[in-house]
Amino acid sequence: MALVLTEEQSMLRDSARGLISDKAPVSHLRSLRDSKDPTGFSKEFWHSFAEMGFAGLLVPEEFGGSGLGYVEAGVVMEEIGRTLMPSPFLATSVVAASALNRGGNAAQKSEYLPKISNGSLLATLAIDEGAKHRPLQTSLQAVRAGNGFRLSGAKALVVDGHVADLLIVAARTAGSAGEREGLTLFLVNPKAKGVAIERTIMVDAHNAARIDLANVEVNADSVLGEVDQGATLLDGVLDIGRGAVASEMVGLSEEVFNRTVEYLKSRKQFGKLIGEFQALQHRAAELYVDIEITRAAVMKALQALDTDVAKAASSVAVAKARAGTTATRAVQEGVQMHGGMGMTDQFDIGFFMKRARVCEELFGDANYHTEQLARARGY
Amino acid sequence: MSDKTSDAETADLETFRGETRVWLEANCPPEMRKPATSDADVFWGGRNAKFSSEPQRIWFERMRDKGWTVPDWPKEYGGGGLSPAEHKVLRAEMAKMGARPPLSSFGIWMLGPALLKYGNEAQKQEHLPKIAAGLIRWCQGYSEPNAGSDLASLQTRAESDGDDFVITGSKIWTSYANYADWIFCLVRTDSTAKKHDGISFILFDMTSKGVTTKPILLISGYSPFCETFFDNVRVPKSHVVGTVNRGWDVAKYLLQHERAMISGMGERGVGRPLGQIAADSVGTDALGRLDDAMLRGRIASFDVDEAALAACAERAVDLAKAGQAHPAFSSAMKYYGTELNKRRYEILMSAGGVDALEWESERSKQGARPRAWLRTKANSIEGGTTEVMLGIVAKRILDLPGA
Numbered sequence: 001m002a003l004v005l006t007e008e009q010s011m012l013r014d015s016a017r018g019l020i021s022d023k024a025p026v027s028h029l030r031s032l033r034d035s036k037d038p039t040g041f042s043k044e045f046w047h048s049f050a051e052m053g054f055a056g057l058l059v060p061e062e063f064g065g066s067g068l069g070y071v072e073a074g075v076v077m078e079e080i081g082r083t084l085m086p087s088p089f090l091a092t093s094v095v096a097a098s099a100l101n102r103g104g105n106a107a108q109k110s111e112y113l114p115k116i117s118n119g120s121l122l123a124t125l126a127i128d129e130g131a132k133h134r135p136l137q138t139s140l141q142a143v144r145a146g147n148g149f150r151l152s153g154a155k156a157l158v159v160d161g162h163v164a165d166l167l168i169v170a171a172r173t174a175g176s177a178g179e180r181e182g183l184t185l186f187l188v189n190p191k192a193k194g195v196a197i198e199r200t201i202m203v204d205a206h207n208a209a210r211i212d213l214a215n216v217e218v219n220a221d222s223v224l225g226e227v228d229q230g231a232t233l234l235d236g237v238l239d240i241g242r243g244a245v246a247s248e249m250v251g252l253s254e255e256v257f258n259r260t261v262e263y264l265k266s267r268k269q270f271g272k273l274i275g276e277f278q279a280l281q282h283r284a285a286e287l288y289v290d291i292e293i294t295r296a297a298v299m300k301a302l303q304a305l306d307t308d309v310a311k312a313a314s315s316v317a318v319a320k321a322r323a324g325t326t327a328t329r330a331v332q333e334g335v336q337m338h339g340g341m342g343m344t345d346q347f348d349i350g351f352f353m354k355r356a357r358v359c360e361e362l363f364g365d366a367n368y369h370t371e372q373l374a375r376a377r378g379y
Numbered sequence: 380m381s382d383k384t385s386d387a388e389t390a391d392l393e394t395f396r397g398e399t400r401v402w403l404e405a406n407c408p409p410e411m412r413k414p415a416t417s418d419a420d421v422f423w424g425g426r427n428a429k430f431s432s433e434p435q436r437i438w439f440e441r442m443r444d445k446g447w448t449v450p451d452w453p454k455e456y457g458g459g460g461l462s463p464a465e466h467k468v469l470r471a472e473m474a475k476m477g478a479r480p481p482l483s484s485f486g487i488w489m490l491g492p493a494l495l496k497y498g499n500e501a502q503k504q505e506h507l508p509k510i511a512a513g514l515i516r517w518c519q520g521y522s523e524p525n526a527g528s529d530l531a532s533l534q535t536r537a538e539s540d541g542d543d544f545v546i547t548g549s550k551i552w553t554s555y556a557n558y559a560d561w562i563f564c565l566v567r568t569d570s571t572a573k574k575h576d577g578i579s580f581i582l583f584d585m586t587s588k589g590v591t592t593k594p595i596l597l598i599s600g601y602s603p604f605c606e607t608f609f610d611n612v613r614v615p616k617s618h619v620v621g622t623v624n625r626g627w628d629v630a631k632y633l634l635q636h637e638r639a640m641i642s643g644m645g646e647r648g649v650g651r652p653l654g655q656i657a658a659d660s661v662g663t664d665a666l667g668r669l670d671d672a673m674l675r676g677r678i679a680s681f682d683v684d685e686a687a688l689a690a691c692a693e694r695a696v697d698l699a700k701a702g703q704a705h706p707a708f709s710s711a712m713k714y715y716g717t718e719l720n721k722r723r724y725e726i727l728m729s730a731g732g733v734d735a736l737e738w739e740s741e742r743s744k745q746g747a748r749p750r751a752w753l754r755t756k757a758n759s760i761e762g763g764t765t766e767v768m769l770g771i772v773a774k775r776i777l778d779l780p781g782a
Contacts, residue, residue: 003694004701261777276781281773288772289711296694297687318686373686374679379654379669 001307003299009075012068016079019052024085026348032086033205039163040199040207041086047119054089056117058097063113065097070240070305074247074298081251084355086206088122090248091159095241096123099168102309103185103225103233112166123166125237126155126211133364135170135234136178140213142171142186148219149173151186151194154212157361161209162199164190169213174228183230187222188213204354236309239316242363243305246298246316246323249359253291253323253330256352260284260334267339280337287333294319294326314376317369324366327356388464396468403472406441408434412477417747421483424513426560439513442481449487449511452495456503457511463700485554486510486517488640490563493633497580497621506561506582518585519637520550520564520607521630528767530565531574531627535609537566537581539616544568544581546589546612552761556592556605559585563633569624580626580633583614599753600738600746635709637762642692642709642716653678653723657730674729681722688712688719707775714768717758724752 005013023045032040049055058073059065066072073094080087097116100109100123115121127135140153151171158167167188175182190197194216200208225233261284264275274280301319304312331353335342342349360366411434415421419431422439430436442448445459451466452458461469491510494503509515526533535548546566556562561584569577585592589612594602621629654669657678662670669675695712698704727748728735735752737743759765773779 002697002701003690004697004703261779264779273780275779278770281777281779282766282769284777284779285711285714285769285772288777289715292708292711293684293687293691293715296691299694300690314686318683318690321683322687370676370679370683373682374654374668374675377652377654377682378667379652379658379663379675379678 001303003296003303005071005075009072012072013075013079015052016054016076017082019048020079020083020085023048024087025083026351029084029086029205029351030348040160040205041088041163046088049087049089050117050119055093055119056097056113057093059093059101059113059117063109064117065113066117069302070243071299071302073240073244074302077244077247078251078254081248081253081355082255084204084206084252084351088160088163090241090244091124091164092116092122094244095125095159095237096166096168098240099125099185099224099233099237102236103230107221108187108224121166122160122164123168124158124160124164125168125170125241126158126161127170127234127238128157129153129155133361133368135238136180136183136231138170138172138183139177140169140171142173142184144173145217148217148222149186151188151213151216151218154210156200156210158209158211159362160207161190161211162197162207166190167195167211168224170230170234180231182228183234184227185224185230185233186218187224188216188218192216192218202358204351204358206355206358232310235313238363239309239312240305242316242320242369243298243301243312245359245362246294246301246319249323249327249356250291250295250298252352252356252359253294253327256330256334256349257284257287257291259349260337263338274337283333284337287330290326290329294322297322314373317372317376320364321366321369321373324360324369328360328366331356392464392468395465396472399469399472402445403476403478406438407476407478408438410434411438411479411481413479414477415479417744420479422481422513423516423555423558424482424484424486425516425558426514427558428513428516438479439481443512446511448482448513449491452491452507452511456495456507457509458507463696467696482513484510484513484516485519486515489519489633489637490517492636493563493580493629494620496632497629501617502582502620515560516555516558518553518556518559518562518607520553520556520562522552523549524551528764530630531578533565533567533578535564535566536570537568537579537614539568540613542617543613543615544579544619546581546583546609546614548609550607550609551595552604553592553607554604556585556607557594557602561585562590562607563620565626565630568626572624575627577624578626578630579623580620580629581614582618582620583612587612587614589613597753598756599750601750601754603754634763635706638709638713638768641758641762642712642714653681653726653730656727660730660732660734674726677726677729681719681726684719685723688715692716705776707771710763710768710771711776713762714759714765714772717755718765720758721755724755728752 053066054076056065057068061067076089080089100112112121129139130137142149142151167190169186169188171184171186172182173184194214196212198210200210202208264280265273267274298319301312301315304315334349335353338349341347422435446454446457447459450459450461450469454460487510491507494506521530523533523535537544537546561582563582565578566581567577568579589610591608592605595604595606596602657669657674664670695704695708731748735748738746738749
């Protein structure tokens with residue numbers, strides 16, 4: 001498979017870019033933030049997204065989706081990264097849709113996937129519990145009770161948690177924190193008794209929530225996949241999410257880089273364009289190369305996911321690790337090279353820095369994924 | 380998403396892959412499926428070439444007969460005539476079995492591509508088949524004592540005299556000039572023109588009267604580079620490649636190939652993964668992890684970057700195939716690939732500890748590791764320094780002012 005976009009993928013990119021840059025430039029995020037918008041994204045725009053077939057991009061056609069692959073999802077994520085558009089696309093259309101499609105039984109799929117495709121259902125995965133992403137450390141308890149289970153524990157960094165219509169909760173049905181065995185995914189109604197959701201206003205002004213479950217009753221058919229055997233399903237779903245976030249970070253990095261290079265070509269000091277200074281030229285050139293290399297690594301990972309999710313782990317680890325270090329470098333250089341302007345809220349660059357910081361933590365940071373690669377390679 | 384044509388192409392490619400795998404399996408001697416560990420393991424060809432082993436000879440001859448010393452060159456010039464996609468398959472299959480390149484040469488990596496683009500038919504007929512068959516070993520006469528990063532300021536003069544040029548001057552860092560049969564050389568044919576406009580690209584025999592070479596001892600203790608002196612060397616004008624005084628175009632085109640070659644150096648001769656090499660010398664803890672957390676972290680970061688660079692190299696080929704490549708991208712790859720290779724050897728030295736310090740002993744294969752470590756320091760200098768590469772990226776790709 002060539003590591004370049006096909007003609008169809010390029011067309012998808014162009015239409016996503018056209019739509020997003022027109023309807024949701026960075027000023028869109030700014031006004032949602034400034035007005036303390038209770039939803040945190042534009043419902044109207046989400047419906048046009050659904051009409052374009054983006055909401056159900058990964059959903060098979062039999063469930064009303066577009067039946068496309070992870071490379072295509074990455075293409076859309078990258079465009080989202082360019083304008084930092086808050087959108088349910090990541091949590092609902094990529095992560096939750098993949099969880100349901102890969103782990104769901106026939107009834108679950110036909111109940112939820114068509115609603116994801118038409119934009120009427122928002123869903124999200126609740127995974128993290130501690131300060132850092134450690135999926136196997138999951139300790140939210142699910143104990144058998146009657147015909148079903150009773151869930152108790154707390155989740156953090158649940159993307160779109162305060163607006164979701166469906167929670168996919170990773171819980172421990174057996175074993176102890178750190179073990180692969182004993183993880184189970186549950187479909188939980190956020191309105192169920194015992195569910196407490198606190199919207200967390202985060203540094204990036206995107207949506208997230210902390211969720212407490214106190215003896216929440218779910219019945220047996222709300223298990224997604226198999227009891228105690230959820231780790232494998234979770235691995236795949238998380239890797240898909242990681243590939244998507246890495247794509248967002250590529251888009252974000254490239255956008256902040258382009259803006260920075262434009263600034264180097266227009267800002268004058270000492271009677272010269274600052275882009276004439278070799279100290280800045282070389283740093284810009286290094287950053288350009290970093291972004292190009294990361295773009296290739298991310299594309300490689302998305303293709304690996306399209307080929308076989310179960311065998312993509314190492315490629316995904318490389319991609320998410322690289323995306324993290326590259327985006328971190330890009331936003332830091334962006335602010336530094338914009339000088340004092342980069343420090344102002346009025347200028348957009350700061351939004352990129354804030355979003356990059358959140359993307360870095362989402363589904364594991366560069367250290368986490370570098371560590372995963374070391375373990376996979378046995379040293 | 381795929382139409383009929385591409386389905387047929389995919390099927391053909393899979394057939395080719397299968398046949399290639401079978402052929403390589405049957406024809407590549409087991410000894411040639413291990414990474415080269417010393418210079419003797421690399422076959423460079425040339426008039427005075429000697430094989431260091433029988434398997435090396437067999438492997439070279441079988442590949443030569445198939446045209447696979449230069450798989451993607453046209454068959455009429457001794458190549459294999461493979462399409463880019465087939466070439467990619469062959470490389471992947473060779474990499475999978477760890478097969479060594481049967482023939483290494485600056486003729487293959489640098490001169491060949493330049494001749495294919497800029498050479499006339501007679502030059503192609505004369506030189507390409509001899510490169511493919513490993514009959515002539517080439518060296519590169521580019522840098523001069525006062526023309527390093529600023530290559531275009533070179534001063535070696537070629538004076539017109541009837542049908543000949545008479546060449547006088549000196550070159551430096553001429554790799555393996557003392558073993559080479561022929562040289563491709565940049566000379567000044569017009570000293571009144573602007574510096575880029577008076578240069579010609581010319582080919583001549585190193586046994587010509589007036590050519591002398593003197594090896595330069597490097598920090599590695601090896602002498603891969605020479606000083607090369609020309610004292611009224613007479614060369615027919617027909618040996619100029621491309622147009623007289625337009626040699627800079629040829630030179631730059633060739634440099635792209637040289638940079639691609641150097642950026643790929645880290646990939647060649649790679650043996651076991653760094654993590655395993657380090658585990659052998661440093662040891663592991665109860666969980667089987669390297670018993671040096673900081674070193675382990677450095678190796679893991681290296682592995683991430685190396686895998687990402689490999690994807691980028693693959694993408695660069697695919698972009699070129701799709702006609703979407705930026706011509707200066709080889710500078711980006713050269714910068715990153717050479718810096719990464721230096722990192723690899725810093726890690727190898729850390730991992731080796733005391734054992735990597737021995738310079739002269741049977742045990743250390745005459746200091747193979749420290750010498751290789753020192754050799755890599757030239758990677759970010761030769762073929763254009765890292766700083767020159769970054770300048771090219773800034774100017775030609777990013778279009779920054781005044782660069």
